[in-house]
Amino acid sequence: GQLRSAIRALAGVDAGPAGVLDRLDRFVDDVPAARTATLAYAVLDLADGRVDYACAGHPPPVLVPAGGPARLLWGGRSA
Numbered sequence: 844g845q846l847r848s849a850i851r852a853l854a855g856v857d858a859g860p861a862g863v864l865d866r867l868d869r870f871v872d873d874v875p876a877a878r879t880a881t882l883a884y885a886v887l888d889l890a891d892g893r894v895d896y897a898c899a900g901h902p903p904p905v906l907v908p909a910g911g912p913a914r915l916l917w918g919g920r921s922a
Contacts, residue, residue, distance in 0.1 A: 845874055845877065846867070846870075846871075846874075846877050846880055846882075849867055849870045850863065850867060850882075850884070853866050853867055853870075859886065859895055859897075860884045860885060860886055860895050860896050860897035861897045863884055863897070864882065864884060864897045864899050867882070867899075868899070880900075881898075881899060881900040881901035881902075882898065882899045882900070882901055883896065883897075883898045883901040883902075883903075883904050884897055884898075885904065894906070896916065903915040903916050903917050
């Protein structure tokens with residue numbers, strides 16, 4: 844619950860997924876129970892269909908494009 848609240852607060856800052864995870868990492872240092880949490884965070888631009896994402900210790904997200912095969916997104920990952 845604390846992580847969800849922190850993410851909501853940080854998501855309002857125009858920092859992009861990597862910036863949100865960077866700031867969240869500092870928060871997690873003060874919440875011992877959150878140190879084993881994983882996260883995949885993505886922002887979808889509805890105007891152009893672009894997805895920016897970052898992952899922290901989480902399995903890779905799956906991208907399922909219209910008319911194309913599903914694929915794992917291995918980039919944007921960090922511990």
